[in-house]
Amino acid sequence: MTRIIFSLFILLLSSVAQAEPLPTEAFGLLPQSEQVKLSPDGKKFSYLFNYQGKTLIGVTNIETGKNHFIVRTDNQKFKIGWYKWANNDLLLVSADYPVQRGGLKYTEARLLKIRADGTGTVDNVLRLKQKERSPQFQNNIIDLLPDEPNYILMALDLKIANRPDVYKVNLSSKVSRKLVYRSKSYISHWLTDRQHRVRLGYGRDETKIFYRLHDLETDEWRNIWEYEIFDAPDITPLGFGLNPSHLYIRAIHNDRYAIFMVDVSSKQLIRTLVYADENYDIEGSLIYSKKTNDVIGVYHGEANDAKHFFDPDYAKFQQALNNAIPDAYNNIASVSDDENKYILFTSNPQSPGAYYLGDRKEKRLDFILDEYPLLFQKSLPGKTKITFKARDGLKIEGYVTLPYDDVEPKNAALIIPHGGPMARNYGGFDWFSQFFASRGYTILEPNFRGSSGYGFEFEMASIQKWGGAMQDDLADAAHWLTENYPVDKQGICILGASYGGYAAMMAAVKQQDVFRCAASFAGVSDLEYIVRKARRFTNYKVVKKQIGDDSDMLEQNSPVNFAKEINIPLLLIHGDKDRVVDVYHSREMFEELEDLGKQVEYIELENGNHHLEIEANRLKTLNAFDEFLSKHLQADTKL
Incomplete structure (x- = not known):
């Protein structure tokens, strides 16, 4: 009944004030609920709940409906990155703490544990x-060890950095742990097989990536691949199949990243x-069956439901969900160990x-949580995938979002480049572009060269090419947008975050x-500073190879060196505890421009x-x- 009353309230509110833009809070409040997960036995579900600037972890007993919150943070002392059910009674929480030691600013990740009943x-x-x-x-959990629910495998550099x-x-003890494998030269990551044995170690020696396999027959470790970072063959191990000789990897196939099974x-x-997808990279992780313990599919951002199932039974169930909720993105976010109960996340343009x-046994599907309740039953403009040709003829994809139907559209537009730059935009809802569409702007989010998802050669176009063809x-x-949409060519602004912030400053x-x-939000203004600061970290040579050392x-x-040439308005926003792009970049850019x-x-x-x-910052x-x-x-700039 509460849900129905709330829905009617929203509908009445919109009917009397359709011409008014939605409040900033409709987009800027943190998602009300995220990371909804079932306990292994399917008797409880947990979730992140954001309320009044705080993030909590809630646990609900499905049979009784009783709910309580077991973790709280203001997102300032620490931020919850992810959490897992270790067993039916215990949750493990990865918490990110901003720290500063010895003049270095970085993030420290810790693993917390809390009983699900809140005691x-x-x-x-x-x-x-x-x-x-x-x-x-x-927080580096290698394996949850479901056959030993009070134990996990972790990778920890307690002796040598x-x-x-x-x-x-031992999760039941405060200090009990047993050494399983000693570190090996330059190995920074470990991978177990489905029998929970440590089988693969991989890492980096300066700019060389290498992989070492534990051979079950010889009980010895052997090198299986090595290559220079940002060069072919660029292999990523994803996980083992039920057969311990089957290792799934992502590697290049006809210049696109595809999924292979390797007989090790x-x-x-x-x-x-x-x-493989002839048009796009396969970028996601493997999907495993809780019942068979084997690989059944893979996440793929360009698939209809962001998943592709190899197993026909799971593909059939996914299709049944799509038939029940048509024209929607339907993603099974979590399942119980017996795969009877599941959490479904679904969204559509509305x-x-x-x-x-x-x-599945009772064939029921019950609503539990909203992500953005202030947008409930609001008809949102979807993203339209478009393509255009760059000046050198290269095909570029992007997404256009049109202004909301119930606001007065402006004859103005935003180009929003993504961060990374080795990342990309996808279709579907995102709060950032929707906010500007609600203000009457047309938005284009281009996946410029250097973006991921479009093949190895396309992505590597970002290496040491900042400020160039990208x-x-x-x-x-911007030119394409003015030729295809009612946008004044004198009414376009560029706005971005991180690398997108750099691109905005460079455009100025x-x-x-x-x-x-x-x-620019959290944008890079000084490439020399990026490289110079990296000297104190282990990825120094990687940074030099990626950005350059000339x-x-x-x-x-570096836009900070050309402040004198900027003659258009520029807005800079930056967090003072940014551990990815130091606040120095915006402070220096501002001082240079203000002095001029x-x-x-x-x-x-x-x-x-x-x-x-x-x-509050959002x-x-x-x-x-x-x-x-x-x-x-x-x-x-109004029509």
Whole structure:
């Protein structure tokens, strides 16, 4: 009944005020619910719940309906990254803490444990013994060991930095753990097979990636692959099949990343192609059956439901869900060990997402949680996939989002480049672009060259190419938009975060004839600083290979060095606790522009991180963007 009353309230509210834009809170509040998961026995489900700027983990007893919260954070002392059910009674929580030691700023990840019934306290899984070092990453679970529910396997570098040993950790004890495998040179990650044996170690020696396999027949470790980072063959191990000789990998096939099964019992490492898409990379992880313990599919962002099942029974069940909820993205987010109960996440253009509890025996599907309740039953404009040709003829994909039907559209648009740059945009709901569409703007999110998802060669176009052809693609996207949509070519702003923020600043330097204004959140302004700061971290040579080490080139592609040439309005926003792109980048850019009397605004977010995970900062950022765009795109930009 509560749900029905709430729904009617939203409908009545929209009927009397359709012309008014939705409040910033409809998009800027953290998702009300996330990461909904079933306990192994299917008797309880848990979820992240965001309320009044705080994030909580809730647990609901399905039979009784009783609900309680067991973990709380304000997202400032620490942020919950992910959590898992260790067994039916215990949850493991990965928490990210911003730290500063010895002049270095970085994030420390810790693993917490808490009883699902809320009794007891939230404790660190890792309790250091005398003379043990404190690892930066204390959350590296290798295997949950379902046959031993009170134990897990973890990789921890307690003795030598960046040389993790494998430990069997007793979750019922505060200090009990047993060494399983000693560290090996340069191995930073470990992988078990489905029989829970440590089988694969992989890592990096400066810029060389290598993989070592534990051979079951000889009981020895042997090298199976090695290559230079950002070069072919670029192999990623995904996991073992039920057959311990079957290792699934992602590797290049006709310039696209595909899924192969490798017979590791063969010295020749014979590959069998399992799944490929001739147009897109397969980027996701493997999907396992809880009942058979074998691989049944893989996540694929370009599939209709972001999944492709190899197993016909699971494919049939997925199709049944699609028939029951047509024209929607339907994703089974969690299942019980017997695979009877499941959590379904579903969304469509009329809904950004909701969670349902399914029961296969009873053939029931019951609503449990919304993601964005303030957008409930609001008809949202979907993303339209488009293609255009860059000036050199390269085909570029992107997504266009049109203004909301019930707001007055502006004859103005935003080009929003993604971060990374070796990342990409997808179709489907996202709160960021939807916010600007609700304000009447047309949005184009281009997957410029250097983006992931379109093949090895396409992605590697980002290596040491910041400010070059990738930047030209954004101007070409703007030109294409004005030719195909009712957008004034004098009414386009570029706005982005992280690498997208860099691209916005670089556009203010190089593309003032295309963009009327530019806005950056957590953007990179100084490439030389990025490389210089990396000297104190283990990825220094990787950073040099990715961005470059030619000082002249880095200087020429750093917008902070060309503040004098910027003559369009620029907005800079940055969190003071950003551990990915240091706040230095926006502070220096602002000071350079302010000293020259340029049109620049700067907002620094207190305790802000790189991902806008503090709700007050997210709202402040959206409102600042909205005000900035209204100021510089409002005049003569309405239809």
